[in-house]
Amino acid sequence: MGRTPSCTSDGLKKGAWTPEEDQKLISYVQKHGEGGWRFLPQKAGLQRCGKSCRFRWTNYLKPGIKRGDFTPEEDETVVKLHAQLGNRWATIAKHFPRRTDHEIKNHWHTHLKKRLPKTRIDPTTTGGSSSSGTTVTATGPKKITECAKPQPSETKTQRSASALLLNKLATRVTQFVGPLRVPQTLQSMSFQPFSSCTVPPSSSDNNFTDSLSTPETGKSLDEGVLNDIMASEFSSLSCVDGLINWKNNNESVVTGETQVDNQSDSTTVNYYE
DNA sequence: AATCGTCACAACCGCCTTTCG
DNA sequence: CCGAAAGGCGGTTGTGACGAT
Structure with missing residues (x-):
């Protein structure tokens, strides 16, 4: 088989991702959508293997991913x-x-x-x-012990802070407004960054998802999350600007107790610009 | 205070599957 | 139909943080 290695290791960086790299990857996917991972690193200016980029995006940077806190x-x-x-x-x-x-x-x-x-x-x-x-x-019956240790994410190093912040943000937004709607401009670019945010219809036939899908909509998009992001290195990201604008525009909804009408298509979150 | 062991997580590696020319 | 390329998946390892000694 003449398979070329998907990751030739000539000069490619390994190890933990930096916030700068995350930003480059996010920016690129924002503009061009997912896919084409092989040549993405070159185009995005990343010294990374395409697989590594795909992995990073899929598992950490993609909006809507819930991490930690397994119930x-x-x-x-x-x-x-x-x-x-x-x-x-x-x-x-x-x-x-x-x-x-x-x-x-x-x-x-x-x-x-x-x-x-x-x-x-x-x-x-x-x-x-x-x-x-x-x-x-x-x-004999054995009791299933609780996770022995407290949630370690808070004690982890800063290396994943970028992803944590972004996902925290995405998760909160998702919880708050429900499935996010992709702006037409992005849809026309064949970019569907929020497809993973939506709970697939098939999940309704699953007992477990009753608990998972118990809507947290109506929860406030807490100020702390935005403040964290605004104070972070991601404050320069255009997506954050977009979110802050969105938040400002929806201030009454955010701070109010009225639940967002998920049936309405009037809310569009320009997470990416 | 320093060292060691354990734990949890992020990331990589290699194989398999799918897609496409 | 065949082979190459890309994507997807599961196993494994590396690394840093934290607790115990």
Whole structure:
């Protein structure tokens, strides 16, 4: 097979992404949309592998991604789905509209897997393609422990601060206004940055998503998030300007207690410019 | 205060699948 | 239909933070 390596390592940077790199990637995707990852780094001025760019965007920068704070219900669903499907993280992730397979996989390896001896299901032996499908029952009822450690995200280094801020912002906006609508100008550019924000209709047939989709709409877009972003290195990003403008324009809605009418198409968030 | 071990997360690697000429 | 290219997926590793000693 003559497959060329997708990442030739000549002079390409590795390791943690800097805010500047994030900004370049965001700006590029903003203008050109997703795809064409192979040549994206060159065009975007990034010394990164295309795969790395795609990974960074898909799992961290893409608006609407929910990160951290797995609820007990989510944990339980992950365990159940993993018992049914095995390590098919992408399939499992489809049950979590705003989670990425990567996030779920990591959560599994760092938290949930450890509980296996204490639970009655051993997904490592009961994957979807498992021949036996044997369910191993632990001796006696074992309580599923809570995540032993407090949410570590706040103690993490600044390296992911950029992504955290952006996703925090995107998540809040999504919660507040519901599925975001892409401005016509962006739609005409075949850019659909918010497609992942919308809860797919198919999720309605899933019991779990009852809890997930319990709308937090009506929550205030808290000032702290905007202040954080405005005070951050992302204050120069055009998307932030757009959001602040939007916030100002919707001040009465933001600060009021009236829930946004999600049926209306009148609200357009120009997250990207 | 310094060192060591553990944990959690981000990122990379390589293989597989899909798409397209 | 075939092969190449690109995208997607899952496994694994690297690294920094934090707690224990």
